[in-house]
Structure formats: structure tokens, C-alpha cells
Amino acid sequence: xxxxxxxxxxxxxxxxxxxxxxxxxxxxxxxxxxxxxxxxxxxxxxxxxxxxxxxxxxxxxxxxxxxxxxxxxxxxxxxxxxxxxxxxxxxxxxxxxxxxxxxxxxxxxxxxxxxxxxxxxxxxxxxxxxxxxxxxxxxxxxxxxxxxxxxxxxxxxxxxxxxxxxxxxxxxxxxxxxxxxxxxxxxxxxxxxxxxxxxxxxxxxxxxxxxxxxxxxxxxxxxxxxxxxxxxxxxxxxxxxxxxxxxxxxxxxxxxx
Numbered sequence: 588x589x590x591x592x593x594x595x596x597x598x599x600x601x602x603x604x605x606x607x608x609x610x611x612x613x614x615x616x617x618x619x620x621x622x623x624x625x626x627x628x629x630x631x632x633x634x635x636x637x638x639x640x641x642x643x644x645x646x647x648x649x650x651x652x653x654x655x656x657x658x659x660x661x662x663x664x665x666x667x668x669x670x671x672x673x674x675x676x677x678x679x680x681x682x683x684x685x686x687x688x689x690x691x692x693x694x695x696x697x698x699x700x701x702x703x704x705x706x707x708x709x710x711x712x713x714x715x716x717x718x719x720x721x722x723x724x725x726x727x728x729x730x731x732x733x734x735x736x737x738x739x740x741x742x743x744x745x746x747x748x749x750x751x752x753x754x755x756x757x758x759x760x761x762x763x764x765x766x767x768x769x770x771x772x773x774x775x776x777x778x779x780x781x782x783x784x785x786x787x788x789x790x791x792x793x794x795x796x797x798x799x800x801x802x803x804x805x806x807x808x809x810x811x812x813x814x815x816x817x818x819x820x821x822x823x824x825x826x827x828x829x830x831x832x833x834x835x836x837x838x839x840x841x842x843x844x
Contacts, residue, residue: 612638614663622646622674625658638663646674670694682706692717697769721745722770732757732778743767753778758808779808780836793820793843797829806833816843 613635617624624630625643641660646652652659653670662669671694682688686706692698700715724743727735733753743749747767753759761776786802789795796804797813806812814829816822820843822829828841 612665614638614640614668617642617644617661617668617673619644619646619661619673621650621676622652624661636663638665644673649677650674651677666694684708690715695719695721699769718769718771720769724767724770724772727765727772728775730775730778732780733759733776745769751776756781756805756807781808782806782810782812782833782836782838784812784838788840789814792840793817794829794841806838808833808835812838814841820844 614637616631616634622644625645630642640663643658644652644661645658652673653675659673661673672691675691676689684706687703688706688711689703690698691702696717696719698715699718700713702715704712704714723745724747726739726741727743727749730751733751735749736752737749745767748764750764751759752763757778757780759776760779761774763776765773765775782805784796784804784806789802793816794814795817797815804812810833812831812833814831823842823844828839831838831840
């Protein structure tokens with residue numbers, strides 16, 4: 588009698604989980620403005636290269652590396668090539684009238700203003716500034732006759748906002764909310780002065796309130812105030828001057844004689 592053997596074979600498949608992030612950890616050939624890699628022709632076929640690689644480079648005439656050395660390394664990083672601007676224009680001692688100079692900011696900083704300045708009659712036009720987008724702001728700027736609606740903090744993160752309010756009778760002009768951006772606050776509002784009409788002023792002009800027996804009045808800006816002559820006096824100024832508008836704490840008074 589012959590024996591029959593059954594052999595069971597189990598096939599187990601293994602899945603290799605590859606991190607595809609490594610596919611992006613490369614840098615293409617660096618295009619160096621006003622400069623070139625050492626032996627650029629021989630290295631060009633080696634690109635793209637992995638993060639961490641570095642290569643010597645030099646700059647053209649009238650330009651210099653960040654370290655001012657004739658040769659310097661350019662590095663492949665997760666964010667691309669560093670330095671971002673490998674070759675900088677060298678500074679001269681004297682510049683001609685109308686000559687232009689271009690400014691750039693270090694990586695991560697943003698340029699505010701014109702990127703070029705000009706020599707005009709021995710003076711340079713206004714310099715730009717380089718601002719840090721992650722810089723925090725200090726306390727919000729104070730305003731006359733008003734304040735913020737929350738307790739102030741010593742510093743605020745970028746994008747933070749605060750709200751202003753004015754004291755009674757003062758009118759807010761501008762945006763009541765300001766925002767922290769690049770280490771600076773946006774323009775705060777103003778609290779416009781109210782007008783104070785005193786008994787002494789009305790006595791001087793021989794006038795009184797037309798619709799009120801009050802001896803003194805506080806009027807917010809843009810409010811209208813109407814006057815009339817005191818008994819026994821007549822109008823010296825035109826009829827329209829007896830209805831006046833408060834403008835930032837100032838009134839033009841009519842006169843009776």
C-alpha cells in the first residue's frame with residue numbers, strides 16, 4: 588500500500604512600508620546668481636543630491652560670498668539651498684549721483700519698503716527694513732481719552748488683536764481693532780474731543796441755548812448745537828451761524844449785540 592503525503596504551504600506576503608518623505612529630501616542643481624559652483628561642469632550630472640550635501644562655490648567680480656571669503660560652501664537643506672542668496676554685491680566707498688543700490692533680507696525676514704535706494708545730491712533715499720514675521724508685539728499703544736477693552740499683556744503673538752473704546756462723550760475715529768503683525772501694531776484709532784460750551788463763553792457772546800435751559804453743555808464731535816440771542820440782544824452774525832457743529836472739540840460761536 589502506498590502512502591500519500593499532503594504538504595500544505597502557506598504563502599505569507601510582506602509589505603514594506605517605505606517612507607516617501609525621503610523622496611523629497613533632495614536639492615536640484617543650484618542656480619547661483621552672480622556666481623558658480625567649483626568645477627560646475629563635472630558636478631552638474633550628480634544632481635539632484637540628498638539633504639546634507641555641500642559644494643564649494645565662488646562669486647563673480649563685484650560680488651562676494653556671505654563670509655567674504657573667495658570660496659564658500661552652499662548647503663542642501665530641507666528648505667532648499669543655504670545661503671538663499673549666496674553672492675552679495677560688494678560695497679564701495681563712493682557712489683555716483685543717481686546710482687542705485689539693491690538690498691535683500693536674510694532668510695526668514697521680509698523686506699518692508701523699496702528694495703533699492705538711490706544716491707541723490709550726496710544723500711541716500713530712505714532705507715528699507717527687514718522684519719521678522721514671527722516677532723511678537725509689546726503692549727498696545729496708548730491713546731488719549733481711551734483705552735483697550737482687555738487687561739494689557741507684556742507681549743502679544745503675531746496675529747493677536749485688541750479692541751479700543753473711548754471715554755464718555757468722546758467719539759472713536761478709525762478702526763477700533765488693531766492687529767500685531769511683524770512685531771508692530773497696526774494704526775490705533777483716535778478719540779475725538781467733545782465740545783464744552785460754558786456759561787462764561789455764552790455770556791461773552793450774549794447767546795444762550797435755543798432748546799435747553801442748561802448753563803453748560805458737553806457735545807460729542809459732529810453733534811449740532813443751536814443758539815439764540817439773550818433777551819435784549821440782536822444777532823450780529825448771520826442766521827446760519829446760530830446752528831453750529833462740534834468738530835474735534837472746537838465750535839465757532841455766533842455773536843449777539
